[in-house]
Amino acid sequence: MTAATIARELGLKRAGSGWRGSCPVCGGTNRFELKQGRSAVLLTCWRGCRRDDLLAELRRRGLLPERTWTPAKRAAWLEQRRADARDLPQARLFGDIAAILAEQVLEQLDACDERRGTFTRLLQSLRSESGCLSTYREWRRRDARLAAALVAAGRRRQERLEKLILGYLTAEAQNATAA
Numbered sequence: 001m002t003a004a005t006i007a008r009e010l011g012l013k014r015a016g017s018g019w020r021g022s023c024p025v026c027g028g029t030n031r032f033e034l035k036q037g038r039s040a041v042l043l044t045c046w047r048g049c050r051r052d053d054l055l056a057e058l059r060r061r062g063l064l065p066e067r068t069w070t071p072a073k074r075a076a077w078l079e080q081r082r083a084d085a086r087d088l089p090q091a092r093l094f095g096d097i098a099a100i101l102a103e104q105v106l107e108q109l110d111a112c113d114e115r116r117g118t119f120t121r122l123l124q125s126l127r128s129e130s131g132c133l134s135t136y137r138e139w140r141r142r143d144a145r146l147a148a149a150l151v152a153a154g155r156r157r158q159e160r161l162e163k164l165i166l167g168y169l170t171a172e173a174q175n176a177t178a179a
Contacts, residue, residue: 003036025049091136093154095126
């Protein structure tokens with residue numbers, strides 16, 4: 001449910017960007033505040049009720065869905081997010097070089113060659129962040145040395161591009177000061 005629906009059910013009054021009224025846990029008058037966040041309802045009792053108690057009361061009243069994540073599921077999700085953040089820079093470097101190589105192979109294959117589908121699917125998987133991560137992890141699992149070599153090639157390519165851009169910007173700055 002949205003914050004507006006919950007506020008209406010609890011009889012809260014509009015106050016700025018949210019709603020205020022009696023707390024459903026302690027009953028404190030004008031101590032409870034409710035706002036709509038990006039992905040969840042934000043709630044506060046200024047009298048000090050615990051957030052877990054507020055959520056449990058709203059669930060009991062049928063205003064929020066039952067909790068579907070166990071602490072173990074949440075911990076696993078957080079660990080996966082950490083692993084994704086750790087692997088993403090290498091996956092991007094891997095993906096850049098793998099895409100270049102796949103495009104070069106596709107240019108050399110005949111239009112009716114059956115292997116084109118494999119390289120086309122590879123290119124499609126490398127377009128999204130999640131696809132790039134999963135492709136990198138799969139290649140790393142199958143052949144860690146090859147995956148590491150592609151990451152290193154991506155890193156060298158990135159360094160060369162940075163040097164080229166820096167050289168260009170330096171030359172432009174010198175031309176601007178000379179003019």
